[in-house]
Amino acid sequence: MSEKKSEQQKPGMSRRRFLTYTIASTGGFLASGVLFPMIRFAVDPLLQKGTDTKYVDVGPVDEFGSKPKSVEFRIKRKDGWYMKEDGEKATAWVAKHGAEILALSPICKHLGCTVHWEGGGHLNHFYCPCHGGLYTKDGVNVPGTPPNGPLDTYAYKVENGRLLLGPITKRGGGA
Numbered sequence: 293m294s295e296k297k298s299e300q301q302k303p304g305m306s307r308r309r310f311l312t313y314t315i316a317s318t319g320g321f322l323a324s325g326v327l328f329p330m331i332r333f334a335v336d337p338l339l340q341k342g343t344d345t346k347y348v349d350v351g352p353v354d355e356f357g358s359k360p361k362s363v364e365f366r367i368k369r370k371d372g373w374y375m376k377e378d379g380e381k382a383t384a385w386v387a388k389h390g391a392e393i394l395a396l397s398p399i400c401k402h403l404g405c406t407v408h409w410e411g412g413g414h415l416n417h418f419y420c421p422c423h424g425g426l427y428t429k430d431g432v433n434v435p436g437t438p439p440n441g442p443l444d445t446y447a448y449k450v451e452n453g454r455l456l457l458g459p460i461t462k463r464g465g466g467a
C-alpha cells in the first residue's frame with residue numbers, strides 16, 4: 293500500500309521539495325540584499341552616498357599641464373560617525389583641458405583594475421592592462437573595448453594657486 297502511495301506522488305512536486313525550493317530561493321534573495329551593499333562598499337568606498345568628503349590640496353595648479361599627471365593623496369571622508377584619522381589613499385590623473393581641469397579616477401569601469409596613461413604603447417589614451425580597456429584623454433571609454441562607461445571624476449577647486457580635489461562623481465554612459 294505504501295508503494296502505491298509513493299507512486300502516486302511521483303508525477304507532481306512533493307511538498308518537501310516545494311518547501312526546499314521556496315526556502316532556498318528566499319534565503320538567496322535575502323543574502324543578496326546583504327551581500328551586494330557589502331561588496332559595493334568594499335569596491336568603491338568613495339562613492340558612498342551621505343559621506344562628507346573634504347577637499348585635499350594636491351599641489352600648485354601650475355604643475356599640471358595638458359598631459360595627464362598622476363597624483364596620490366589622502367581623502368578625509370566622514371562615513372556616518374566614523375572618520376579615519378589619516379584619511380583614505382586615493383589617486384587621480386590630472387590634466388588641463390583648456391581652462392578646465394579634469395581629475396580622473398584611475399579605476400577602470402570594467403572590473404576595477406587601474407588604468408595607466410599611454411600604457412601598453414597606446415599613445416594618447418588611458419590603457420587598462422587587465423582586459424585591454426581603452427579611454428580617451430578625457431576619460432571616455434573607447435567603443436569596442438570592455439569598459440562600458442567613462443572614468444569617474446573628482447570635483448576640484450583652485451584656491452591661492454593650489455589645486456584641491458574633492459568628492460568623486462560618476463559620469464553618464466553606463467555601469
Ligand code: FES
Pocket residue numbers: 400401402403404405420421422423424425438439
Ligand atoms: S578591468 Fe579594465 S578592462 Fe577589464
